[in-house]
Structures are given as C-alpha cells and as structure tokens.
Amino acid sequence: MKAYLTEYDLGGAVYASHVFANDKGEAEKIITSRNISEKIIGEMDFVDCIDREKLPKLIHTICFLSYIALKSGKATAEEILSDKGVLHEAIHLLDGSFNEDTIKTFNEKLNWLYAITNSTPPIAMPLSIINTGLA
Numbered sequence: 001m002k003a004y005l006t007e008y009d010l011g012g013a014v015y016a017s018h019v020f021a022n023d024k025g026e027a028e029k030i031i032t033s034r035n036i037s038e039k040i041i042g043e044m045d046f047v048d049c050i051d052r053e054k055l056p057k058l059i060h061t062i063c064f065l066s067y068i069a070l071k072s073g074k075a076t077a078e079e080i081l082s083d084k085g086v087l088h089e090a091i092h093l094l095d096g097s098f099n100e101d102t103i104k105t106f107n108e109k110l111n112w113l114y115a116i117t118n119s120t121p122p123i124a125m126p127l128s129i130i131n132t133g134l135a
Helices: 024-034 055-071 077-081 086-095 100-116
Strands: 002-010 013-021 039-045
Touching: 002 024, 013 024, 013 100, 024 039, 055 077, 055 086, 055 100, 077 086, 086 100
Parallel strands: none
Antiparallel strands: 002 013, 002 039
C-alpha cells in the first residue's frame, strides 16, 4: 500500500491531502469519489508516520469513551480490549507494531467508538496522529 499525495484548489488557495491505496488507479478512483478536483502530486511507501507525542491524550480519550460504552451496554469487552479492540489497536500505534491496515482499522474503530457514545471528536482527531511530512 502507498500513500498518494494530492492537492486541490479552494478559492485560489492550494491545499494538500493524501489517500492510501494499493495502486495509482485505485487512488484515482478514491480522489474522484471525493469530488474536490484533487490531483495526485506524488507517492510514497508506507512509513512509520505516527506522532507518538499525541497518542497519550488520544488513549486517555479512548479509555473514557470505552468506559461509557461498556457501562451503557453499547460495547462489549471484546470490542474494546480484545486483540481486535479499539484500545488494543491504539496501543499498537504507541508501541510501533502496526502497518497501514492497522491505521485504517484503528480509524474505523475510533469513529465507531465516538458514534456509539454520542461523542464528537476534535476536528480530524484520528488523522491528527498522522504526520504526513507536508507541514
């Protein structure tokens, strides 16, 4: 899997983004479906791009939301704590034992946790731990 760097124009200002895809064709389909007139400007192999300084705050949030989800009966211990649970996936990001699929799965599970607890994540919280190196 690769990260395809993109750019798009919004009111005369150019912004950058990225998508993860298996090949350029898949990346083109993804950016077309996003419908913001992006174009691919580069690609890079998946690298360890997690900002570990931000992870403790995120793990703290996951712990609290997990508590709410478990107490309310909206989640099971397996969904939170098992090898495929949201907290377990977050720990993989912290200890470095992850790959691109782990990040995708983690973001899906984190969004699920926010949804079932009726919580609103800070803007782009899942992506805030990703350092694309574009800044």
